[in-house]
Amino acid sequence: xxxxxxxxxxxxxxxxxxxxxxxxxxxxxxxxxxxxxxxxxxxxxxxxxxxxxxxxxxxxxxxxxxxxxxxxxxxxxxxxxxxxxxxxxxxxxxxxxxxxxxxxxxxxxxxxxxxxxxxxxxxxxxxxxxxxxxxxxxxxxxxxxxxxxxxxxxxxxxxxxxxxxxxxxxxxxxxxxxxxxxxxxxxxxxxxxxxxxxxxxxxxxxxxxxxxxxxxxxxxxxxxxxxxxxxxxxxxxxxxxxxxxxxxxxxxxxxxxxxxxxxxxxxxxxxxxxxxxxxxxxxxxxxxxxxxxxxxxxxxxxxxxxxxxxxxxxxxxxxxxxxxxxxxxxxxxxxxxxxxxxxxxxxxxxxxxxxxxxxxxxxxxxxxxxxxxxxxxxxxxxxxxxxxxxxxxxxxxxxxxxxxxxxxxxxxxxxxxxxxxxxxxxxxxx
Amino acid sequence: xxxxxxxxxxxxxxxxxxxxxxxxxxxxxxxxxxxxxxxxxxxxxxxxxxxxxxxxxxxxxxxxxxxxxxxxxxxxxxxxxxxxxxxxxxxxxxxxxxxxxxxxxxxxxxxxxxxxxxxxxxxxxxxxxxxxxxxxxxxxxxxxxxxxxxxxxxxxxxxxxxxxxxxxxxxxxxxxxxxxxxxxxxxxxxxxxxxxxxxxxxxxxxxxxxxxxxxxxxxxxxxxxxxxxxxxxxxxxxxxxxxxxxxxxxxxxxxxxxxxxxxxxxxxxxxxxxxxxxxxxxxxxxxxxxxxxxxxxxxxxxxxxxxxxxxxxx
Numbered sequence: 052x053x054x055x056x057x058x059x060x061x062x063x064x065x066x067x068x069x070x071x072x073x074x075x076x077x078x079x080x081x082x083x084x085x086x087x088x089x090x091x092x093x094x095x096x097x098x099x100x101x102x103x104x105x106x107x108x109x110x111x112x113x114x115x116x117x118x119x120x121x122x123x124x125x126x127x128x129x130x131x132x133x134x135x136x137x138x139x140x141x142x143x144x145x146x147x148x149x150x151x152x153x154x155x156x157x158x159x160x161x162x163x164x165x166x167x168x169x170x171x172x173x174x175x176x177x178x179x180x181x182x183x184x185x186x187x188x189x190x191x192x193x194x195x196x197x198x199x200x201x202x203x204x205x206x207x208x209x210x211x212x213x214x215x216x217x218x219x220x221x222x223x224x225x226x227x228x229x230x231x232x233x234x235x236x237x238x239x240x241x242x243x244x245x246x247x248x249x250x251x252x253x254x255x256x257x258x259x260x261x262x263x264x265x266x267x268x269x270x271x272x273x274x275x276x277x278x279x280x281x282x283x284x285x286x287x288x289x290x291x292x293x294x295x296x297x298x299x300x301x302x303x304x305x306x307x308x309x310x311x312x313x314x315x316x317x318x319x320x321x322x323x324x325x326x327x328x329x330x331x332x333x334x335x336x337x338x339x340x341x342x343x344x345x346x347x348x349x350x351x352x353x354x355x356x357x358x359x360x361x362x363x364x365x366x367x368x369x370x371x372x373x374x375x376x377x378x379x380x381x382x383x384x385x386x387x388x389x390x391x392x393x394x395x396x397x398x399x400x401x402x403x404x405x406x407x408x409x410x411x412x413x414x415x416x417x418x419x420x421x422x423x424x425x426x427x428x429x430x431x432x433x434x435x436x437x438x439x440x441x442x443x444x445x446x447x448x449x450x451x452x453x454x455x456x457x458x459x460x461x462x463x464x465x466x467x468x469x470x471x472x473x474x475x476x477x478x479x480x481x
Numbered sequence: 482x483x484x485x486x487x488x489x490x491x492x493x494x495x496x497x498x499x500x501x502x503x504x505x506x507x508x509x510x511x512x513x514x515x516x517x518x519x520x521x522x523x524x525x526x527x528x529x530x531x532x533x534x535x536x537x538x539x540x541x542x543x544x545x546x547x548x549x550x551x552x553x554x555x556x557x558x559x560x561x562x563x564x565x566x567x568x569x570x571x572x573x574x575x576x577x578x579x580x581x582x583x584x585x586x587x588x589x590x591x592x593x594x595x596x597x598x599x600x601x602x603x604x605x606x607x608x609x610x611x612x613x614x615x616x617x618x619x620x621x622x623x624x625x626x627x628x629x630x631x632x633x634x635x636x637x638x639x640x641x642x643x644x645x646x647x648x649x650x651x652x653x654x655x656x657x658x659x660x661x662x663x664x665x666x667x668x669x670x671x672x673x674x675x676x677x678x679x680x681x682x683x684x685x686x687x688x689x690x691x692x693x694x695x696x697x698x699x700x701x702x703x704x705x706x707x708x709x710x711x712x713x714x715x716x717x718x719x720x721x722x723x724x725x726x727x728x729x730x731x732x733x734x735x736x737x738x739x740x741x742x743x744x745x746x747x748x749x750x751x752x753x754x755x756x757x758x759x760x761x762x763x764x765x766x767x768x769x770x771x772x773x774x775x776x777x778x779x780x781x782x783x784x785x786x787x788x789x790x791x792x793x794x795x
Binding site for chain 2: 130133134136137155158159160161243244245246247248296297298299300301302303306441443444447448450451454455458460473476477
């Protein structure tokens with residue numbers, strides 16, 4: 052009998068809980084019917100800070116749209132999106148996606164088609180960006196920043212080594228400067244042997260219009276003598292001892308940059324954000340920028356590293372508001388120029404380059420007009436096939452072989468052959 | 482069926498009802514486990530078997546590929562390398578850790594050591610701190626070749642720096658050290674429980690017969706503790722092959738130099754979530770399961786033969 056009474060009590064509690072839940076659902080529904088729209092935007096730092104610089108203007112123009120930023124690291128964005136794709140829900144309205152990973156998500160079919168909305172911008176934005184936003188003729192993300200690469204250098208270090216920055220035109224000049232710096236015990240650049248992430252190698256390939264695959268998607272890593280020569284050059288730099296053996300984005304790496312224990316950073320324009328904001332704010336004036344050393348006398352003197360886009364998700368019930376957001380933040384020259392001024396995230400929207408700000412001297416770089424240098428470089432970015440829907444996998448397989456090569460466990464030929472065959476068998480490409 | 486059967490049937494029914502009432506509530510109370518097990522273990526296991534025969538990238542239809550995934554896996558150098566890594570890692574740290582756990586447990590079980598509770602807590606602390614992530618990052622900082630305290634200390638002693646995270650062998654040793662640090666206390670606790678189950682009369686009798694402490698340890702304690710040691714080593718085998726957080730976070734690039742410290746579970750995770758090769762990694766998990774079962778069974782039969790011998794003698 053006791054059991055029956057307990058059962059009755061349990062069922063009474065259950066009814067109460069159900070009623071409460073129903074009330075809550077009703078309340079939530081009523082809330083949603085309210086006229087303001089809330090957009091959820093996923094992005095990482097410092098890009099989210101860059102986007103926020105435009106929010107005041109956006110709020111004035113669109114008082115009915117509330118923004119809810121969620122700060123997530125790039126790798127976590129991708130992980131979350133993949134799990135959401137598997138579950139079929141949980142997507143934000145808008146998210147930042149790096150160009151390196153964009154193709155993976157356009158292929159998953161979770162991004163909204165913005166072909167029609169983006170059409171007016173086609174000619175205003177750097178051409179190379181559109182190839183990454185497009186799948187089968189449809190545009191699935193709006194281009195934000197480009198990653199033109201230059202050579203950041205430490206003025207004081209160059210001076211004490213007796214190196215004239217304007218004498219560095221080619222990678223061979225870079226190598227010779229490295230030998231001079233070696234006498235001072237300062238590496239010209241840091242490239243880990245055992246923990247190499249292949250990113251610098253990819254940059255060097257990009258500069259020459261090379262990549263993992265060709266325009267048709269066939270793996271060409273082991274078929275190009277230029278790719279082999281590039282890897283051998285990297286090996287030559289390691290062997291001569293001009294490179295410091297330190298993994299990037301680790302505390303000792305940060306310390307080396309802060310404490311002038313490395314002479315140059317052949318990196319993309321966005322590195323400026325990190326330098327100025329927290330890596331080395333106190334070294335203002337001691338930095339300079341020159342174009343990236345080239346492989347031939349004619350150039351090109353840059354490559355692309357990184358870059359990102361904003362994507363709207365198919366699942367979003369606020370597509371129009373989301374498009375207003377994207378258009379305001381990425382499609383307006385004044386907004387983009389302001390963003391670049393605040394954060395060194397380089398606009399691929401070419402009309403933003405006409406801002407007088409682009410030609411101003413920058414005291415952090417010793418009064419150099421560094422933005423003009425990057426503008427010139429951005430126009431030279433070659434088309435290369437590094438990023439694809441299989442990029443994550445190609446990069447991972449290449450890293451492993453690059454590490455073996457750097458540690459002297461295999462030759463450059465073997466490394467490329469092994470990486471290429473692993474990529475072929477894993478991605479099913481020919 | 483005759484009418485006479487009816488009362489009997491009714492009685493049977495009410496007996497069944499009574500039995501249900503007697504067992505119904507207990508069943509209801511234990512059911513959450515079975516429901517959760519079904520939803521979160523049984524179903525995923527079945528789903529992964531289904532997936533392992535298909536090509537799927539998280540969205541869209543899963544394409545039937547038969548045994549293709551398993552066939553490709555045979556030639557996957559990285560996967561077999563990760564199996565080999567786990568085996569090497571096991572050899573690097575498990576014998577040392579088991580022995581150390583045994584010795585520490587014996588010390589802390591003897592009447593000669595004071596502050597037993599304090600020492601036990603201290604050794605067990607890394608396990609309950611549940612901070613694998615924090616520990617991995619701390620070890621990364623400590624073991625950095627150029628700026629880590631480990632090498633600074635060595636250079637203070639006049640020893641040349643060690644490439645802790647930068648050579649294939651040292652990467653495995655460093656990973657072993659991290660795992661040992663985290664799991665020593667747990668294994669010690671298991672051994673301690675085993676030791677406390679051994680009647681003290683046995684060692685007292687041996688002492689009366691003139692046996693020294695070392696002899697008692699080797700001839701009485703260790704043989705009687707054998708089932709506990711087998712248990713602890715079996716857990717260590719499974720634990721080593723399924724290491725994930727440690728090799729992911731200890732090195733700046735997951736899996737360490739040239740994948741020398743990558744484990745099967747790290748490979749499975751990478752293939753699922755970084756490369757979106759879900760069917761392929763499902764096949765990987767089944768092969769991984771098979772390998773672990775074979776190793777654990779082999780080890781069990783090799784080591785536990787002695788137990789039967791002991792029992793027979795008694």
